[in-house]
Amino acid sequence: MQNTFHKMNMVFASPIPVYTIADHERINAEILKEIAERRKAEEGMVHSNRSGWHSDLDFIKRPEPAHKELAQKIMQCLADATRRVANAKKLENLRLECDGWVNVNPTGGYNVPHDHPGAFWSAAYYVSVPPAPDGGVAGSIEFIDHRSALPGQGLVASPYMRSLHTMKPAPGTLVVFPSTLKHWVHPNTAEEERVTIAINAKIAVDPAKMRQAQQQAAHESNRTLPDPEAPAAAAPKAVAAPKRKAAAKKAEPAKA
Numbered sequence: 001m002q003n004t005f006h007k008m009n010m011v012f013a014s015p016i017p018v019y020t021i022a023d024h025e026r027i028n029a030e031i032l033k034e035i036a037e038r039r040k041a042e043e044g045m046v047h048s049n050r051s052g053w054h055s056d057l058d059f060i061k062r063p064e065p066a067h068k069e070l071a072q073k074i075m076q077c078l079a080d081a082t083r084r085v086a087n088a089k090k091l092e093n094l095r096l097e098c099d100g101w102v103n104v105n106p107t108g109g110y111n112v113p114h115d116h117p118g119a120f121w122s123a124a125y126y127v128s129v130p131p132a133p134d135g136g137v138a139g140s141i142e143f144i145d146h147r148s149a150l151p152g153q154g155l156v157a158s159p160y161m162r163s164l165h166t167m168k169p170a171p172g173t174l175v176v177f178p179s180t181l182k183h184w185v186h187p188n189t190a191e192e193e194r195v196t197i198a199i200n201a202k203i204a205v206d207p208a209k210m211r212q213a214q215q216q217a218a219h220e221s222n223r224t225l226p227d228p229e230a231p232a233a234a235a236p237k238a239v240a241a242p243k244r245k246a247a248a249k250k251a252e253p254a255k256a
Contacts, residue, residue, distance in 0.1 A: 017081040017176045024172030028127045030066035052109035059100030078201045081176045095206040100199040111185040119179035119200035126169045130190035138189035140168040144182040
């Protein structure tokens with residue numbers, strides 16, 4: 001008698017939605033010019049980046065035209081990703097609050113393993129991705145499972161139980177992932193700079209929508225609930241049904 005397989009349950013999955021930004025070739029060319037101007041005026045900062053330039057965390061609010069256009073498109077994708085994984089009823093009074101920054105990795109530049117605490121989504125948008133001279137994984141983003149690798153995984157090579165997942169997105173690609181998913185960027189071995197935009201998105205209550213919902217709920221409550229102090233309305237009197245006339249008695253024939 002043969003055993004019966006029912007289904008493969010995939011639990012504790014890490015969704016990684018991937019998008020292609022519309023008209024990205026034009027936007028990327030323009031934003032590279034804007035980033036070049038910013039680098040002349042801004043010193044930058046150091047976080048997970050090793051070498052290169054890391055802008056302030058103000059990408060979403062920047063006034064430059066290409067910055068503004070790309071930020072809007074990225075936020076649209078983040079909203080779509082949220083709708084795809086969330087309970088739709090829970091989203092009515094919520095909003096996404098985003099910040100972002102520019103990463104420029106020169107030859108040898110990379111980002112150490114890290115995550116983004118405090119956010120719901122994190123994302124990476126690819127502006128310029130020079131090919132690795134050796135065709136390898138240089139410049140790729142690699143996600144790391146926080147759980148230790150299973151003994152025997154190296155032997156069976158299960159795609160479901162691997163502890164590393166490497167991606168090398170093309171320019172114009174937006175990769176979205178849970179902010180707690182650890183990741184790092186392999187060193188850039190090309191002579192050209194690798195330019196990306198990093199984004200964090202937090203889930204927040206939308207005060208305006210909450211007030212609107214509360215006002216609507218109060219209005220509905222006042223409209224539908226009766227006043228407990230008001231006298232009860234008198235029940236309408238029953239209307240008597242019209243009496244039917246008795247049928248005429250059939251005359252009997254006269255007796256002789």
